[in-house]
Amino acid sequence: MDAIGRKRWAIAEGYIPSQSSFSDRALVSHETACILNAGDRDAHVVITIFYADREPIGPYRVTVSARRTLHLRFNDLEDPHPIPRDTDCASVFESDVAIVVQHTRLDSRRCEVSLMSTTAYAEA
Amino acid sequence: MDAIGRKRWAIAEGYIPSQSSFSDRALVSHETACILNAGDRDAHVVITIFYADREPIGPYRVTVSARRTLHLRFNDLEDPHPIPRDTDCASVFESDVAIVVQHTRLDSRRCEVSLMSTTAYAEA
Amino acid sequence: MDAIGRKRWAIAEGYIPSQSSFSDRALVSHETACILNAGDRDAHVVITIFYADREPIGPYRVTVSARRTLHLRFNDLEDPHPIPRDTDCASVFESDVAIVVQHTRLDSRRCEVSLMSTTAYAEA
């Protein structure tokens, strides 16, 4: 399939609640960047995390193989530094091939699950 | 009415919960691609589903008649293969005429309903 | 202020739940098209509603005055025909001046409120 998407994406919202009502991984509070690489070349993606009151941290590097999707939990990012909980942040994704990025939060601070999602901002 | 939309769309998020708190079809956990074909020619849409760890599966074929909307539940896709539950996926839609695609999940794993929605990513 | 936005918008998702857990207007299940007319000329907006299995219905006509926002509930549309509840639909907005359209659902079928929102699809 022809590649679809853009190479630079931004998610201005970011916030990982430290609290969850569940220990099941599926229902733990998390923020996710769903990345689709529909094309035939692996995507090497560099992520930078921005904060309100300190310099950005990065690069975080992930590879999304050709014809695969990666639902990347910000909770799981460790290198060069874990993302602090309960902290406002934002993110930029820079890929060497066209990808699509969609942002989702599952929030289970309360005992019911709440969801939000949006296609991220794209350019180039 | 003049057609509105684009011919290629992508939804990077996809996840059908296997659990639901209800048996009513309206409240069973589901993911939907709402497709609008506002124009005067039928839209022949080819859908490909992408996964984290296996080759994409498709084509799934749907027709959206002229001047109609189809709210397609991924839960209902059967041919060539049902979409597995509790599995990260993503999707690309390729149409022969301009359409609009909006992505929605209704999640009733817990006993309250949670919703999310976003206009999908479009190009061409 | 200079106008901002586009003249044609589409919302592929549409569904007004017939059930609500509350009688307070703010918490009755509803779908809204939030329309912003930031410019200095009134916006005359023509809305067409699309269905799965019947011809589109319209025109519904609304005016959004210069420098005003209108949060239009689909529940309130009456002329030429009320929108049926529990029915899949979609909508196209055509304006004579640039506007911005954002789609929101508040769903209170269950006793907790669930929300979703997305910037609609724009062109022209």
Next chain:
Amino acid sequence: MDAIGRKRWAIAEGYIPSQSSFSDRALVSHETACILNAGDRDAHVVITIFYADREPIGPYRVTVSARRTLHLRFNDLEDPHPIPRDTDCASVFESDVAIVVQHTRLDSRRCEVSLMSTTAYAEA
């Protein structure tokens, strides 16, 4: 990093519930404009708030420093005038450098939290 984004953004939806089930700032009902300034120059942002039945109010001025994100709660805007609760509104953001704006509401009128989010409308 190269700047990413646009200079003019609009959020057609706006509504701050007056009620909350919690007093914890994180869970008080709020609407947020998440602003990312990924570039190397401070962003001077002018915000105008639009209403259904009165003239727009502004300018509200905020600065987002270079390489920072600001998750701006509409609840906190005070000058030239606080945003009334339980009132339909909309907003336009005009920046002197490229930024990205994402809109989020956390709604805790009921005792569970509900979330919605969307990338705002961008141009220029």
